[in-house]
Amino acid sequence: MTWWRGRSPAVFFVASAVLLAGGAIAAVSGADAVSRALWVAATVLGLGLSLLWTVRSVAERRASVDVIAVLALAGALWVGEEFAGAMVTLMLASGRLLEDRAAARADRELRLLVERTPRTARRRTGDRVDGIPVEAVSPGDVLVVGTGEVVPVDGRLLATGTFDESALTGEPMPVERPSGDDVRSGVVNAGPPVDLVATSSASESTYANVVRLVEQAQATSAPFVRTADRFAVLFVPLTLVLAGLAWALAGSPVRAVAVLVVATPCPLLLAAPVAIMSGLSRASRIGVVVKGGAALEALAAGEVVLFDKTGTLTHGRPxxxxxxxxxxxxxxxxxxxxxxxxxxxxxxxxxxxxxxxxxxxxxxxxxxxxxxxxxxxxxxxxxxxxxxxxxxxxxxxxxxxxxxxxxxxxxxxxxxxxxxxxxxxxxxxxxxxxxDPVRPDAPRMLAALKEVGIRRTVLLTGDRADIAETVGRIVGVDAVLADRDPADKLAAIRDESAAARTIMVGDGVNDAPALAAAGVGVALAARGATASSEAADVVLTVDRVDAIADAILIARRSRRIALEAVLVGMGLSLVAMLAAAAGLLPPAAGAVLQEGIDVLAIGIALRALLPSRLHSVPMSQEDVATARRLRSGHDVAIAAVEQIRTVADDLRTRDCRLEPVRTLLSRLEEDLIPHERDDEEELMPLVARALGGAATATMRRTHAEIEHQVSRLHRLLDGIDPEHVAPEDVTELRRLLYGLYAVCRLHNSQEEEGAFALVPAGPSPTRRSGRRRAPG
CATH class of the missing domain: 3.40.1110.10 (Calcium-transporting ATPase, cytoplasmic domain N)
Known part of the structure; x- marks a missing residue:
């Protein structure tokens, strides 16, 4: 029975195709009796299976259009249109096979995921390395990961390593991660053996969570709820009435059978699921697991998006x-x-x-x-x-x-x-x-949500109001609801849901009730398993929130293409039904025409697989490498910016020492200013290529302001007598330094959001040599 369940759609398709083709060959050869017998066998095969599916739908109290196929096949046998019946059987068989192949592909991908799951780990204890079951790993254990091995649990590197992270991020290029960086389970060590400190157990690791999410998504989405069922209540009676009228007006059941044959709703049975499944596949490629077609359609219909703060609009880690x-x-x-x-x-x-x-x-x-x-x-x-x-x-x-x-x-x-x-x-x-800094891609994501048609965005958090308001202003939400416990969040979601369809985005355990209560729950699960990912309908397995806007764009495009395929296919079917009712289309010709309509509808649906515009900005490998190199200097020099504030804090009006200020000025002139000029020459053209020249205007202006303020600091120090530093000199120095500090901090944020947030996930390259540079 297991063998039959796994292969029955293929057997059904092959049998129907062989019977139809055999009948055609016999007819061409002049063996009319043989051809009719083969076509009758094909029709009976289709009738028996259609009847079984109809009975099953009635038992499940689910509306279905399979009854039309039953009537068409039975009518074809009754009026002697065996060829038309065989064609209808082939249409039904091809539809079942297509659904089965899509499900089999998803099962195969899941099976490959499960097969990659690490079973053992190597734990270092002093000079000994012992092999242990992965379930025995505890946080704090030092593990050895050899070349080509899968990282068994989430951990922190004790040495620089190179990893293939494509299983989690889809990024094909190996990523170099420095010592001290966090690495997720499921990635493959593509370099020499490395040691890492385990930061989670196996059951709580990232890869185990991804496998659970995919299992849950497959269980939810298969079997597919066919879009045809929604139209069955109207379409079936319409077909029966039209067939009855054709019979009554012509005085012959042949026209009625012709109507039933062309009414077989394969555009509904096939085209809509193909488009929806294509959308699920495209979403998974950008790191978004959508748990079934219903979740995809609900995501496409969303109008209001609510966000938790910590871990969603902010990094969620200090x-x-x-x-x-x-x-x-x-x-x-x-x-x-x-x-x-x-x-x-x-x-x-x-x-x-x-x-x-x-x-x-x-x-x-x-x-x-x-x-x-x-x-x-x-x-x-x-x-x-x-x-x-x-x-x-x-x-x-x-x-x-x-x-x-x-x-x-x-x-x-x-x-x-x-x-x-x-x-x-x-x-x-x-x-x-x-x-807990704001995610650099969050402001761009909020802007992208407006572009895809989201009417309202709300920050919904348990954090205190002043912090929530600051984050809300930075990212650009429409409203901020702070100091909300889980019960308050539920009430806020109910209020928003009463006026519009809602999408809730969160990542913590306390977000699970809110995710379940919203129209669509979106969980961020890039760092491991949480209750939120179990409660959510959509899960992000990449640590970038801008994927939300792209997922909504994919969902809306897939739904639109599904609707187009259904409208075109069913519209042509209705025209064909009217032609058949008028006697212009005999059953055999109607069956062939309906097959052509099916191919057209499926072709329209397959457009959902084609690449389309997303909000993620594509960058060349050269631009990515340049941005990551410049990001290295940007990160290192945050310490220089903090030195500005430290020097300003330490200035005293009595017995003021200018040596720390002069040392700072030397560092700014030797490191910061050259770095800003490098950014002007390399980073600004990169951003202009990705976003357009207008996107660089504010960053270029800030470069000029930083250089101007450093020049002013130089002139101010030249005008102060180091032996007699007046109180007003100290006041002016403090004012200038604090102003420079503020401008540099603002500029760091500008570059994070406007430039480095464009770069695909991955660390900055580890610097081996060369002078230390300040931030841009």
């Missing part, structure tokens, strides 16, 4: 915003290097922020020794021969409340930052301020 050093502490770069070295062996999410920031600044990290975690306080260990401690303020500073600590707390409260404090050699060394 990034280093600034380093504040304590009086007498080592320089900020040394403090960060020591802290990041210690954090290399920690699976904590905050550890990734410090390690990543250190790598972007080209700091040389050492593997720590004697690392121990003090529960509830932090982490302690040796970096070289220096004791480094990371954690809460009271564990680092004690019960004192020095001025620098109060400044850190004030800045953290104003900017909505997390703080991690550090001690070096037993003395407080400073603090790290960590923020």
């Amino acid at each position: 990034e280093l915003a600034s380093v504040v050093t304590a009086p007498g502490a080592p320089p900020a770069q040394d403090v960060l290097r020591l802290a990041a070295s210690l954090n290399q062996v920690s699976p904590h999410p905050l550890a990734s922020a410090l390690v990543g920031a250190a790598r972007r600044r080209d700091l040389d990290l050492e593997l720590p020794t004697g690392v121990r975690e003090v529960h509830g306080y932090g982490l302690e260990g040796l970096v070289g021969d220096v004791v480094v401690r990371l954690g809460k303020a009271r564990w680092i500073v004690g019960d004192d409340d020095p001025t620098w600590l109060r400044q850190v707390r004030r800045r953290a409260a104003l900017d909505g930052c997390l703080t991690v404090f550090v001690a070096v050699a037993g003395r407080p060394a400073g603090a790290f301020l960590l923020e």
Whole structure:
């Protein structure tokens, strides 16, 4: 029975084709009795299966147009139109085979995914490497991944590695990831063996989640709910009435059979599912798993989009915003290097922020020794021969409340930052301020949603109002609803759904109820399994939210093409029905004509597979390489921008020292200004090619402003007597430095959103040599 279920559509198609062709050969050879017998056999085969499908639909209380096929086949036998019956059988068989092939292809893709799932891992313990079941891996284990092996669980690299990430992102080119970078399970090590620290278990890893999502999508979308069922209530009675009228007017059942033959609704049975399935396939190529045709159509119909904030419009993981050093502490770069070295062996999410920031600044990290975690306080260990401690303020500073600590707390409260404090050699060394930055592709995504016809966008978050309003202004939503718990989110979605069809986008566990309540739930699952991905109708497996707009564009195009195929196919069928009712189209000719209509309708539907305009901007490999190279300098120089603020903060009106300002000026003139000129020569043409020349206007203006402010700083310092620095000189220096800091921060955001957000997912190249450059 299993063999038959898997091959029955192919057997049905081959049998019907052989019987039809055999009958045709016999007819040409003059063996009329044989030809009629073969065509009758084909008609009886189609009649029996159509009757079975109709009974099944009635048992499931589902409207179906299979009854038309039953009547057409039975009528063909009754009036002696065996050829027409055989043609109708072939149409039905080809439709079933097409559906089966599409489902088989999806099953094959799922099977390949499952077969790639890692079963074992190699765990390093000292100098030993042991093979263990992947289920035995725990966060914090050090794993070895050999050349050509699949990464078994999500982890953090302890050395630079090269990976084939096509299974998750579709990006065909190998990606180089530096030491300290996060790598997802399911990618293949395309370089030498590497070590990584596991940050998740196997069941919670990214690849396991992708397999579950595809399984869920296939279970939802197969068998396909045929679009014909929606029209059956009207189409079946219309066909029967027209056939009855034709019989009554002609006084012969032949015309009625001709009407039934051309009424066989293959454009509905085939064309619409082909277009919808093509849309599902195209969406999956850009990293969007849509759980079935119903979800695709609902996505296409959406009018209002609601977003969670954390992890959706923001990165959802902390990034280093600034380093504040304590009086007498080592320089900020040394403090960060020591802290990041210690954090290399920690699976904590905050550890990734410090390690990543250190790598972007080209700091040389050492593997720590004697690392121990003090529960509830932090982490302690040796970096070289220096004791480094990371954690809460009271564990680092004690019960004192020095001025620098109060400044850190004030800045953290104003900017909505997390703080991690550090001690070096037993003395407080400073603090790290960590923020959750806005995704650089989020503003472009919001603009793209307006272009595809979304009428309203809403930020719906449990975060406090001031932070939510800031994010809302940056990305450009229409409304902000802050301080909402899960129950409040449900109420807000119900209110929006009462007026329009809604799409909810989120990534956290607390988003699951909201995703289930919206018309369509869209979950971001690029970083692993969450309850939201189980509750959602659409899941993004790439870590880019601009894929949402492209998915909606694909869904709307697929729905439009499906409608076009149905209208053209059924419109021609109705014309043919009228011609048959008028006696202009005998059953045999009607069957051949209907086959031609089917081919035309399916051809229209297959347009959904063709490439179409998306909001993602295509870039050449050369432009991608150039952008990533420039991004390296952009990332490294964030430290230079923070130095501007640090120098300004340290200026004192009494006994003011100008040496730090002069050192900063040298760095700006030697690194920042040349980098801005490089951006002007290389990055701006790249952006112009991708988005048009108008997109570079504001960035070019900011380049000029940065160079102007650095020139002003030079002239101001030349005019100040270092032996007699007046209070008004210090005030002017502070004003100029804070202004330059603000312009540089704004310019960094401009380039993130306007240039680097265009680059396909992947890290910036690791810099091996050359001078350190400042941001553009």
